[in-house]
Amino acid sequence: MISAIIALALLAAFFGLVLGFSAIIFKVEASPVVEQIDKLLPQTQCAQCTYAGCRPYAEAIAEGEAEINMCPPGGQQTIQAIADLLDVEALPLAGGEEAQEEPGPILAIIDEQTCIGCTLCIQACPVDAILGAAKQMHTVIAAECTGCELCVEPCPVDCIDMVGVEENIKTWKWPKPVNHINHPLPLGNFELISEKTAGSF
């Protein structure tokens, strides 16, 4: 009886020790950079960066495999934030001139007359902004839609349109902060000021 208790206790203690120590020895350091980049990304999981989601894209950036300008939902703000974090040059958004000019917020709208209730767009939506059931008409919850356009592709009857959000008292937002690429700092003025102030010291 006693030997049984001791044997089991010793066995358990031994394995406990082994596991405890190996947890320290074999600890996998999750790269803190990945975490930080992941936090800056918009988490729409839209995969427009060609990676499976925001986290894989963050990992790719951290390993230097991907450029920092491949996130259309994040836009220039995200690029700037990542550039500041990694201390690299901010790049214009990938996709050329077209992607460069920000068209303002857009939303998906489902034409409810044409919708056949196939639920394909519901599966595609990364933020669960589409409401509906099989063979029932679907609709988009405007407040949740991020305008990622992922639902447009799978629709078999092409009943989803991307429309710009009309600016009214309900949808108006403060303009986004000025970013360095589109509006470089007025260097000339800055020098002028510093010259002026230099004399006073």
Place this chain on the structure above:
Amino acid sequence: MTEYFLLLVSTILVNNFVLVKFLGLCPFMGSSRKLEVATGMALATTFVLTLASASSYLVNTYILVPLEVEFLRTIAFILVIAAVVNFTEMVVHKTSPMLYQVLGMFLPLITTNCAVLGVALLNVQTGYGFFESVLFGFGAALGFSMVMVLFAALRERLAASDVPEIFQGAPIALITAGIMSIAFLGFAGLDKGL
């Protein structure tokens, strides 16, 4: 050499753990809906079963038998298997992230699989030596993997076929498993032939 081969064949086909001994049915039904998942599960099980039969043999022979506390076998085996699997998971996570991604969450899940404990206990009951125990565990795992992959493939076909409404989902899966089990009972004759 021949007897080892016989042992392997008999554990894979004749005494298949899932379809003849009816052990490890939960992963068999639970994670066989997709082929990739089933393959991951099968790989993880192969890994754990082989490891578990080796470690439980060692614990039984060098700790439980000398101390004459064989009645602790079940609880000691559970402890050993859980600890070894957790340890392996950590090592794999550290040394081979690729393998970790494939086996992933299946590794800790498989610990509580009845097939794992079943192999360890059957090893002791049949009185296998160390090498035979490992081979038995490996053979059992191979049999499990084969059945898993076959069944997952069958279920993928079933998902696309026109099943009567009352049989859809779990019922048809259970019927399929039953028919597979009957088919595997046909291997019972193989034992005497060899």
